[in-house]
Amino acid sequence: MKEVKILGIETSCDETAAAIVQNGRHILANIVNSQIAIHQEFGGVVPEIASRKHIENISLVVDAAFKQAGLAYDEIDAVAITNAPGLVGALLVGLSFAKGFAYALDKPLIAVNHLHGHIYANFLAHDDIEFPAVCLIVSGGHTSILYMPAAGEYEVLGSTIDDAAGEAFDKVARFLGLGYPGGPAIQKAAAEGQAGKYVLPRVFLNRQDLDFSFSGLKTAAMNQWKKNDMDPAMVNDLAAEFQQTLAEILTVKTLRAAMLKDARTVLLAGGVAANDALRILMKNEGEAKGLKVYYPPLSLCTDNAAMIAGSAYFQYNKGDFASLDLNAYASLSSL
Amino acid sequence: MLILAVDSATPVAGVALSDGEKIIAEYSQNFKQVHSEKFMPMIDKCLKDCGCILKDLDAIAVTSGPGSFTGIRIGMATVKGLSLGSGVPLISISTLEALAFNMVLSDYLVCPVLNARKNEVYAAAYDVSGVKPDILWGPAACPPQVMADETGKIAANHPGIVLLGDGFKPYQEIFRSSFGTRLREVPPHLMLPRAGSIATLAAMKLKQGALEDVHAIRPYYIRLSEAEYQLGKEDK
Ligand SMILES: [Zn+2]
Numbered sequence: 001m002k003e004v005k006i007l008g009i010e011t012s013c014d015e016t017a018a019a020i021v022q023n024g025r026h027i028l029a030n031i032v033n034s035q036i037a038i039h040q041e042f043g044g045v046v047p048e049i050a051s052r053k054h055i056e057n058i059s060l061v062v063d064a065a066f067k068q069a070g071l072a073y074d075e076i077d078a079v080a081i082t083n084a085p086g087l088v089g090a091l092l093v094g095l096s097f098a099k100g101f102a103y104a105l106d107k108p109l110i111a112v113n114h115l116h117g118h119i120y121a122n123f124l125a126h127d128d129i130e131f132p133a134v135c136l137i138v139s140g141g142h143t144s145i146l147y148m149p150a151a152g153e154y155e156v157l158g159s160t161i162d163d164a165a166g167e168a169f170d171k172v173a174r175f176l177g178l179g180y181p182g183g184p185a186i187q188k189a190a191a192e193g194q195a196g197k198y199v200l201p202r203v204f205l206n207r208q209d210l211d212f213s214f215s216g217l218k219t220a221a222m223n224q225w226k227k228n229d230m231d232p233a234m235v236n237d238l239a240a241e242f243q244q245t246l247a248e249i250l251t252v253k254t255l256r257a258a259m260l261k262d263a264r265t266v267l268l269a270g271g272v273a274a275n276d277a278l279r280i281l282m283k284n285e286g287e288a289k290g291l292k293v294y295y296p297p298l299s300l301c302t303d304n305a306a307m308i309a310g311s312a313y314f315q316y317n318k319g320d321f322a323s324l325d326l327n328a329y330a331s332l333s334s335l
Numbered sequence: 336m337l338i339l340a341v342d343s344a345t346p347v348a349g350v351a352l353s354d355g356e357k358i359i360a361e362y363s364q365n366f367k368q369v370h371s372e373k374f375m376p377m378i379d380k381c382l383k384d385c386g387c388i389l390k391d392l393d394a395i396a397v398t399s400g401p402g403s404f405t406g407i408r409i410g411m412a413t414v415k416g417l418s419l420g421s422g423v424p425l426i427s428i429s430t431l432e433a434l435a436f437n438m439v440l441s442d443y444l445v446c447p448v449l450n451a452r453k454n455e456v457y458a459a460a461y462d463v464s465g466v467k468p469d470i471l472w473g474p475a476a477c478p479p480q481v482m483a484d485e486t487g488k489i490a491a492n493h494p495g496i497v498l499l500g501d502g503f504k505p506y507q508e509i510f511r512s513s514f515g516t517r518l519r520e521v522p523p524h525l526m527l528p529r530a531g532s533i534a535t536l537a538a539m540k541l542k543q544g545a546l547e548d549v550h551a552i553r554p555y556y557i558r559l560s561e562a563e564y565q566l567g568k569e570d571k
Pocket of ligand 1: 302303
């Protein structure tokens, strides 16, 4: 069988990333240029600044991927690019570069959905994933539960109706003065505190659907903080309760979906899948129900291009290629 | 010599092919700015129509700005991809200089003005009496009145002043009242960036060996991002 090597490029938010993956499994190169330090100054990702950094770094990052893989440019079989969802201005830098690069090398272009990429990060790390699977994608921009009857097939079961979970982490962390990005900041504070001292609402758990709402939880955390005169002594306990509440809501709904769909497997994906409390709770509760629970290694939870190149392999095999008029989109009405 | 010149820095998308002596093809569109969809197919069509492939080129020229931030980046990211993949070197051309070059060999003071929104223009003033534009003022991002005042002083040495670009129309009252009868209005085909002008400027640069490194070539925004202004950062 022919070895298929795909270059993946990812610029949907604040990481400029390129990777080369062979046969959808074997990572030959994985370069991520993070802009976190730059955006920290602004308390969050500034789209225009992200785009400016992408254009400065894109060719360097791609070149570095080829050097790491020890490959010449024309030894790849296709160029895969994230074209949705994300910051449009940022996506367009990667997309325009990818079009030019694929054209110059006369290689096919593959358009990859960023969220499919996140799910795919699991397949880069585990080769024994069985279907049907239920997948929780949870990040700064998204919180959705998907059903996957087979590799490369997706059905949305539920989504957040307001904030994404990662967004709630960011906002609460900023409000509590814990810094940015919020996920790691809250996890760190929570480790020093105790959940249960302050009780936050388990929003939407009483509803039988698979949608989420985090806006109310966020407000409740902020109100607790204000009510207690922003007493620094309570920060860690409040962070712990907030994290625990989020993990519980995400776990209960995801496992409910898995039972409903008779799934064998639960996949965690996205930046918030790096959160320890969520990983541990999902694994323990899931295994207690006879499910296999997977999450990607930490390095593949946050945005990267290996997941894009890996995900594109399914499309490559189906001959699902994009044309030169491919556009970028902030959101997708459907996955 | 074979040069591909491309521009997507303003609402106009343009692609031209030049052999250094003549413009072989020039495609332009000033209609519903969707550079993200139309730009690369336009490049492909230009090359195919002329029986060329990328590797035949001696250089690819691109406008580096000023203009729409996203538009500039679509052009620059596209040519970075083309250049890295093919090894063809890049040449960077100022959007303002390219516009001024539309009026080459004229005695008028030629001022490109691009709509920069927020009640400002990107502008410069050139002496174009020689074979290539000679910059006298700017480039700057400033209110149209400031631009009119500054260039008004220089225009005294010229028989008249010409304003080119999409920044003229929205502020024409300011310009008309500032320059009076010294203002010469030009026909529409000179008012927009032309890929043919860019290709000719690039041919001159190529002869001088003014090539850009694919990694080092940068957009020229003039302006900081809004967030940086709010943080009180200085212009670079
Ligand atoms: Zn992501």
